[in-house]
Amino acid sequence: MFLKPKKAIVKRNRLIQGDLIGQGSLDLRGNVEGSIEVDTLVIGRKASLTGNVIAETVRILGHVKGTIHARRVIVEKGAHVEGELSYEQLSVAPHADVAAKLTPRPLLKLWQERQPIEEVLQGLTLAA
Numbered sequence: 001m002f003l004k005p006k007k008a009i010v011k012r013n014r015l016i017q018g019d020l021i022g023q024g025s026l027d028l029r030g031n032v033e034g035s036i037e038v039d040t041l042v043i044g045r046k047a048s049l050t051g052n053v054i055a056e057t058v059r060i061l062g063h064v065k066g067t068i069h070a071r072r073v074i075v076e077k078g079a080h081v082e083g084e085l086s087y088e089q090l091s092v093a094p095h096a097d098v099a100a101k102l103t104p105r106p107l108l109k110l111w112q113e114r115q116p117i118e119e120v121l122q123g124l125t126l127a128a
Helices: 117-122
Strands: 007-010 015-017 025-028 031-033 040-043 048-050 053-060 063-075 080-092 097-104
Touching: 007 117
Parallel strands: 007 025, 015 031, 025 040, 031 048, 040 053, 048 063, 053 063, 063 080, 080 097
Antiparallel strands: none
């Protein structure tokens, strides 16, 4: 039996002002004003991010304003993206709103050493 890796969650109606840098997956359902560096990031339908992202995979269902550097970017129906996307693979669904500079980058090099994102979130004081 295999265990699923833990996923950190920023809950709805939460606002984090500051950078989130860590290892693992982050499910953003609230709001972040700052940069995020994780392995996998999912930005939920009601979530928003104002800042930059560095990740292996980014799946966007909500609102993003900033720069994204990722190996794989998935923009889902109803998502709104403003800024710049730097990627190896890009998928944009019909009815997604993308107002961004698109820059394909093969073999994007990402960071290595970070602490688990769950530990990073536990050390934060929430703004709202």
